[in-house]
Amino acid sequence: AIDPQFTENREQVDEHNGHSVWGPVDEPEELGIHGTHVAVDFDICLADGACVEDCPVDVFEWVDTPGHPESEEKADPANEAQCIDCMLCVDVCPVDAIDVDAG
Template structure:
């Protein structure tokens, strides 16, 4: 079962994820001006919300992570050494 964790300190309340999600998984919490997860059962883990979120405020747990064979392993290793 997918679990979505929102980092409320990072969320800037732009609502991009609410607009972008095709399955209405998110809603704006007007009182807090932050996004909140309302329909996690409809999340298909497309991760469009990750791509659109300017604050990288969300984390999807227990999902199928697609293969990323397009990444250069040598570049990835070099970046890992720096970070």
């Protein structure tokens, strides 16, 4: 599961689609965590798609990640500022790849 303390335990190493990327990153095998308020651990995501389908405000967009061992696309929190903290994505992800900081 995604580490809920990732902002303390990781370093911001990049930006992507207007959000932070938290390392370590070593493409294409290791992609880190994308987003901060809505954070997706790309190294855990296996492209189930429930978050993309269920988010009521379309926070997520698919991005291609060819060569990643878990899946070749990931749910990117491209519109994390739109999040209304409903926590649906956190509940539906089968591998607990998503953390939403509703605090």
